[in-house]
Amino acid sequence: MTRPVGRHERGGWIRRYHDPPGDGPALVCFPHAGGSATSFFRLSAELSLLAEVLVVQYPGRQDRMDEPVVDDIRRLADHIADALLPWQERPLALFGHSMGSVVAFETAVRLERDPGRVDPLGLIASGRTAPSVLRDRGVHRRDDAGIVAAMAELSGTDPALFADEEMLAVVIPPVRSDHRAVETYRCDPGARLRCPITAYGGDADPHVSRHDLALWGGHTASAFATRVFPGGHFYLQPGQDDVVAAIGRDLHGFAAAHEGAPGRRGTTPGAHL
Secondary structure, X not given: OXXXXXXXXXXXXXXXXXXXXXXXXXXXXXXXXXOOHHHHHHHHHHHOOOOEEEEEOOOOOHHHOOOOOOOOHHHHHHHHHHXXXXXXXXXXXXXEEOHHHHHHHHHHHHHHHOOOOOOOOEEEEEOOOOOOOOOOOOHHHOOHHHXXXXXXXXXXXXXXXXXXXXXXXXXXXXXXXXXXXXHOOOOOOOOOEOOOEEEEEEOOOOOOOHHHHHHHHHHEOOOEEEEEEOOOOOOOOOOHHHHHHHHHHHHHHHHHHHHHOOOOOOOOHHHHO
């Protein structure tokens, strides 16, 4: 099968940093607020042994710096669902972290809703409470110092960045825009996916509790589980080995659920895993 995205291709919505393992499934990764595709580079290296790892690059950062930001979750999902059309012949699973979880959820809604698309295998929602929960911390309404304080609070940013005024001037606008997108987002009442969901979180995350993770179960008509890892909001960084192992287990579980579910559109993934 011809791969639509080369390893070093720039521009557009989708990045692929590592060669995939033959005909495995595709795993689409959605970054956090203010994040870029490179935030998944290390995970991609490990996960590419299991799947074709595709990483979303939101506009307004890195090689898309000259493009206007998109500060609406649904518009982001519209663009990403269209960008994934070249992969509609293969099984797709979605992994989103923080803001990326709700972008991934809305993208999955579109993949399941629109005729001619392949139903996703499953969704892994990480570091975020359920779409139905309204949570506006007002970060997007803060001044620059308030934005920096919010970034520092979650311990996911290199501390050296906070001393670099030129870099902060570049980083703060997309961070503010992404927080505006997620803090003004409202999920459609009763929105549920046909595919299974697993919710991941850190046991010391100051903003996402185990109860918050459990609320994702109301957004699927299929199987649901939670996985809690040691660490804070960015538990993925120190716990990468455990996270990779968990994603591998979930990809197998999603494939089994897909095979057994009546009426699901798409390829039969069992032969690929």
